Amino acid sequence: MRSLFSIICCMFLLISCTxxxxxxxxxxxxxxxxNMEETAEFNFEIDSVELxxxxxxxxxxxxxxxxxxxxxxxxxxxxxxxxEEKLLNLKLFEDKTGKPYGNHQSDIYSHQLILQDSVxxxxxxxxxxxxxxxxxxxxxxxxxxxxxxxxxLR
Numbered sequence: 786m787r788s789l790f791s792i793i794c795c796m797f798l799l800i801s802c803t804x805x806x807x808x809x810x811x812x813x814x815x816x817x818x819x820n821m822e823e824t825a826e827f828n829f830e831i832d833s834v835e836l837x838x839x840x841x842x843x844x845x846x847x848x849x850x851x852x853x854x855x856x857x858x859x860x861x862x863x864x865x866x867x868x869e870e871k872l873l874n875l876k877l878f879e880d881k882t883g884k885p886y887g888n889h890q891s892d893i894y895s896h897q898l899i900l901q902d903s904v905x906x907x908x909x910x911x912x913x914x915x916x917x918x919x920x921x922x923x924x925x926x927x928x929x930x931x932x933x934x935x936x937x938l939r
Contacts, residue, residue, distance in 0.1 A: 805939065811843055811932030812916075819928040825916040827933045830909075836937055837903040840914070843932035844896040846877060848885065850927030853878040856919035857931070859900060863912050869901065872919060893929055903938065 812825035831838075844855065854876050861869040875898060878885050887896040906912070916931050 805937045806934065807838065807937045808935040809843075809932065811845075811930045813930045814928050817847060817849065817927060817929055819918045819925040819931070821918065821920075821923050821925070823917075825931045827914045827916075828911065829914075829933075829935065830911050831906045832909055833937070834906050834909055836939060837905050838901075839899060839936045839938055840901040840904060841934040841936070842873070842875075842896075842898045842900050842916070843930070843934055844875065844877070844887075844898075845893050845929035845931075846885075846896075847892050847894070847927045847929060850877060850925075852920065853880060853883070858915075858917045858919045860915040861901075861912065862915070863907070864910060868912075871900075873900075897934065 808827075808829040810827050810829075812827070814820075814823070840861070842857070842859070846855075854874055857873045857875065859869070859871045859873055860867060875896070876886060877894070877896065885894045887894040889895070914933050916933075918925050918928070
């Protein structure tokens, strides 16, 4: 009986700490090129401020990507002001061997990284996330898509 109670408690903890996809969208780049002037923007609406959210970045690239890392400018805005701004340095390939990180399917490598953990939005309403490549290259080759996934934590 005691072990059954322990199993039920463990299951309850696992279920109560799950993440639920709240929003997900990806921006596909034409011809697998992320132009310097191109901004991937994602508009979403928050309808619950009681629970925290986790914001993740989705990046998909090919082996044609010429660098080991990727600099991205990340902005989170509400309807009236800038809430968060970061310059991210993402490692897409191993430094010594050049082996790509991430999961791959055919010639595309997928990466998902946590941008913000346990974010409480101050109020219900509309928000926007903007992503811009910051690599000093007019045309960044080998970039398939950039996206955002927002999960509601329970």
